Amino acid sequence: MNKKKILTIAVPVALGLAIQLSLTWMNGPKAKPAAPDSSTATTAAPENAAHEKASLEEQLKRTPGHAPILLRLSELERAEGHSKEALDYLKRASTADPTSEDALLEYSKALYESGDTAGAEMQSKLLIEKHPDSVDGLYNLGAIFANEGRVDLARQYWERAVSVKPDSESGRKAKDGLQQIGVTAAAHK
Numbered sequence: 001m002n003k004k005k006i007l008t009i010a011v012p013v014a015l016g017l018a019i020q021l022s023l024t025w026m027n028g029p030k031a032k033p034a035a036p037d038s039s040t041a042t043t044a045a046p047e048n049a050a051h052e053k054a055s056l057e058e059q060l061k062r063t064p065g066h067a068p069i070l071l072r073l074s075e076l077e078r079a080e081g082h083s084k085e086a087l088d089y090l091k092r093a094s095t096a097d098p099t100s101e102d103a104l105l106e107y108s109k110a111l112y113e114s115g116d117t118a119g120a121e122m123q124s125k126l127l128i129e130k131h132p133d134s135v136d137g138l139y140n141l142g143a144i145f146a147n148e149g150r151v152d153l154a155r156q157y158w159e160r161a162v163s164v165k166p167d168s169e170s171g172r173k174a175k176d177g178l179q180q181i182g183v184t185a186a187a188h189k
Helices: 003-026 046-062 067-079 083-096 101-113 117-130 135-147 151-164 169-187
Strands: none
Touching: 046 067, 067 083, 067 101, 083 101, 101 117, 101 135, 117 135, 135 151, 135 169, 151 169
16 A cells, blocks of 8 residues: 555544544543552542642652552642643652553553653553553554554554453444544545
């Protein structure tokens, strides 16, 4: 397929998927990590966020590098619109526990949201290397590739996502992406 045909296919796909990708990545962690101290609530009203952050920071002093605490702090920072601080916590979480699926997934999403597509791709590949059956990681990496116009790679990762967990939210979105790629490709033949 020549470059012009690929672009003709990739642009509509990328536009359609950009909205889905943004919604998927903006939904936050797939599960809220619980802090080890049971006195800390897992969700906080705006007036309690400062208290929860202070409590989590104290816990972090006792257990530095505790990924669930770092993930929760990141979530609180995102809720307040502090994306740089959230990204810093996610980087620390993924460094502290490089095998944590949640930390790697959330860090890759935050990198993408910050405009660091190369970093998001690298972290997503690391996630899939450590967790080959991460349907969310497979879907997100496929979406990154689709948004870059790399349709063949998008198809590869979405097919894997569908084969791993077809009835999950990410599996269904991967199916939709595959159909959109197929429809777009067929329409331009």
